[in-house]
Amino acid sequence: MNYHNKSLGAYGEKIACDFLKENHFIVLKKNYCTYWGEIDIIAEKDHCLHFVEVKTRKSLHYGAPELAVTAKKQEVIKKCALSFIQADGDRFQSFCFDVIAIFITSDYQSKIRFIENAFT
Numbered sequence: 001m002n003y004h005n006k007s008l009g010a011y012g013e014k015i016a017c018d019f020l021k022e023n024h025f026i027v028l029k030k031n032y033c034t035y036w037g038e039i040d041i042i043a044e045k046d047h048c049l050h051f052v053e054v055k056t057r058k059s060l061h062y063g064a065p066e067l068a069v070t071a072k073k074q075e076v077i078k079k080c081a082l083s084f085i086q087a088d089g090d091r092f093q094s095f096c097f098d099v100i101a102i103f104i105t106s107d108y109q110s111k112i113r114f115i116e117n118a119f120t
Contacts, residue, residue, distance in 0.1 A: 012056025037076040049095040065101035
C-alpha cells in the first residue's frame with residue numbers, strides 16, 4: 001500500500017468516526033491490531049458492539065468501496081473481533097459487523113453508505 005492509499009484510508013476513517021459519533025455511537029477503539037490483522041473501528045451503541053470496516057474510494061473504477069470487503073477480509077475481521085471479545089467484550093449484549101463505504105467526489109464532498117450487519 002502506498003502513501004496515497006494510507007492517507008486516503010486515514011481520511012476515510014476520520015469521516016467514519018465523525019459519522020458514528022453524530023449517530024450516537026461511542027467509538028471505543030480505532031485501528032485495533034491483533035496477530036491476525038486489524039479492525040478499523042470498534043464502536044458501541046445500545047449495548048451492541050460494532051466492528052466496523054471502512055473503505056474509501058475517490059473513483060469507482062474498481063467498483064463500489066464496500067465490494068473490497070471480501071470473504072477473506074471478513075474472516076480476518078471475525079478473528080480480530082473474537083480476540084477483542086475475549087479480552088474486553090463480555091459486557092456487551094450483542095455484536096455485529098458493519099461496513100462504512102465512503103466515496104470522495106471530485107469536489108471533495110464525501111458520500112457515506114453505512115451498511116449495518118454487512119456480514120455474519
